[in-house]
Amino acid sequence: EAGVVQSPRYKIIEKKQPVAFWCNPISGHNTLYWYRQNLGQGPELLIRYENEEAVDDSQLPKDRFSAERLKGVDSTLKIQPAELGDSAVYLCASRAGTSTDTQYFGPGTRLTVL
Amino acid sequence: AQSVTQLGSHVSVSEGALVLLRCNYSSSVPPYLFWYVQYPNQGLQLLLKYTSAATLVKGINGFEAEFKKSETSFHLTKPSAHMSDAAEYFCAVSGGSNYQLIWGAGTKLIIKP
Numbered sequence: 001e002a003g004v005v006q007s008p009r010y011k012i013i014e015k016k017q018p019v020a021f022w023c024n025p026i027s028g029h030n031t032l033y034w035y036r037q038n039l040g041q042g043p044e045l046l047i048r049y050e051n052e053e054a055v056d057d058s059q060l061p062k063d064r065f066s067a068e069r070l071k072g073v074d075s076t077l078k079i080q081p082a083e084l085g086d087s088a089v090y091l092c093a094s095r096a097g098t099s100t101d102t103q104y105f106g107p108g109t110r111l112t113v114l
Numbered sequence: 115a116q117s118v119t120q121l122g123s124h125v126s127v128s129e130g131a132l133v134l135l136r137c138n139y140s141s142s143v144p145p146y147l148f149w150y151v152q153y154p155n156q157g158l159q160l161l162l163k164y165t166s167a168a169t170l171v172k173g174i175n176g177f178e179a180e181f182k183k184s185e186t187s188f189h190l191t192k193p194s195a196h197m198s199d200a201a202e203y204f205c206a207v208s209g210g211s212n213y214q215l216i217w218g219a220g221t222k223l224i225i226k227p
Contacts, residue, residue: 004157040123042204042217043158056214091157100146100165100208103215105157 002026004106006092012112018080021109025073025094032069033103034077035091043091049075079111087113116141116207120218128226133177133192135221137205140186147188148206148215149179158204164188175199200225 005024013019025032030051035043046065048056051072060067064083069075079086089110093103121136139145146165150158162173169181175198179190188205205218 040219042118042206042219043215044217045214048214093158100163102148102160102163105150105159107155107157110155 004092004094004104006090006106006109008109009107010110010112012114013082014114015084016081018078019082019111020076020078021090021092021111023075023077023092023106025075025092026096026104029094029096029104030072031095032075033091033093033095034067034075035093037089037091037108039088046077046090082111082113084113087111116145116216118205118207118216118218120203120205120221122221123219124222124224126224126226127195129197130194133190133195133199133223135190135203135205135223137179137188137190137218138186139188139205139207141207146208147179147181148208149173149177149188149190150204150206151175152202152204152220154201161190161203195223195225197225197227199223 007022032049034046037043047060047067049069052069067077089108091108092106095101095103117140119138148163149161152158161177162171164171164181172178177192202220202222204220206215208215
């Protein structure tokens with residue numbers, strides 16, 4: 001079974017440029033998460049989807065961040081425009097069923113904003 | 115509100131020695147508790163989880179953790195460290211209506227030869 005796929009793995013951009021990250025969850029997983037992980041810290045939830053519905057986006061900085069999960073499968077997270085402080089690893093995770101089920105993580109996208 | 119505290123941002127042990135990584139949590143509801151491991155440039159991988167069954171939970175790679183409600187702790191142990199255990203370890207708690215995971219800051223495990 002394929003795991004959570006993310007691309008690109010690394011991205012270097014200049015500030016004020018747009019950037020997008022893509023995630024394909026494990027097949028059949030209805031719940032999808034986007035996290036941001038700063039160096040030396042644990043992940044911070046940005047947004048959670050149940051199928052195609054964003055059910056928890058309270059931590060998403062909506063002035064510059066947007067996300068979508070059309071058709072309830074893969075998802076895209078966008079930043080426009082990027083700021084220096086957005087440099088971090090962006091992790092995608094998916095979960096199958098009940099709330100105690102394991103979250104499976106992708107390898108992440110390491111974003112560097114210059 | 116829930117929170118997780120991991121004591122020690124770095125823990126160094128000799129190969130073959132006992133590994134003990136500490137995690138304390140606060141939760142107003144019965145918690146679910148998780149330990150994840152992150153190897154360099156990789157995503158997070160589940161080591162083990164506590165979901166209100168047995169208080170001693172065994173995970174992968176020889177790790178185990180014991181849920182102690184009276185101490186609000188969920189410490190991770192391994193009897194004998196191996197070089198391949200060098201990684202960062204994260205404790206997380208979930209509970210409440212949306213079961214969002216709240217993460218600790220992580221502990222980097224260093225194995226000395």
